[in-house]
Structure formats: structure tokens, C-alpha cells
Amino acid sequence: MPDPGVAPDQYNLYILRCADGSLYTGIAIDVDSRLAEHERGTRGAKYLRGRTPFRLVFHAPVGDRSEAQRVEYRVKRLDRSEKLRLVSGELSPEAVGLTVPGIRAR
Secondary structure, three states, X not given: OOOOOOOXXXXXXXXXXXXXXXXXXXXXXXXXXXXXXXXXXXXXXXXHOOOOOXXXXXXXXXXXXXXXXXXXXXXXXXXXXXXXXXXXXXXXXHHHOOOOOOOEEO
């Protein structure tokens, strides 16, 4: 279900922690629906196959698709320790280009 405080075409950046401890970063308009696709294996990322269960540990609204892809690229280039710092709140979201209010870590 889309976040009620976010525009319908608003993309979100999300980070999943997989069963093997690895982190997966992606973008979606509706994060809950995208997670369900990953769990079912339909249109889900190949990387996540065999790494279930996974858990959403971070998500944040990032803007339109172009902006979301730009931020996703920056986050994917972070090393594991920097991603963990982002998830925990120790790394400023602005450091990776997240400037939209409403950033959430789970």
C-alpha cells in the first residue's frame, strides 16, 4: 500500500536485509507491493532468489524515477559499512542525495 503522505508517482528508495545478512537496494513507487513481488519471485530481482526471508530495514521517498535512479546508484556504490550507517541513522541521508523529508529506517 502506498504511503498516504506521498504523491502517487513518488518513488521510494528501499534497503532489504537478506537472510544471509547481505543488503539489497532498490526503488519502487509502492514498496509493499514490490516486496511482495520479491517474496513471490514474480518480477523480483534475481539477486534475492534463495536469500529469503528478507526484511525491510530502510525506505525513503526520493522523487521521480530519474531522481530515484540517481539516488539508488549512489547508495549501491556505498560499501556495506556505509549502508549500515545509513540504515542506523549514523550516516546523513543527505550524504547520498536523500533530501526529501520523511526518511524512515525500520
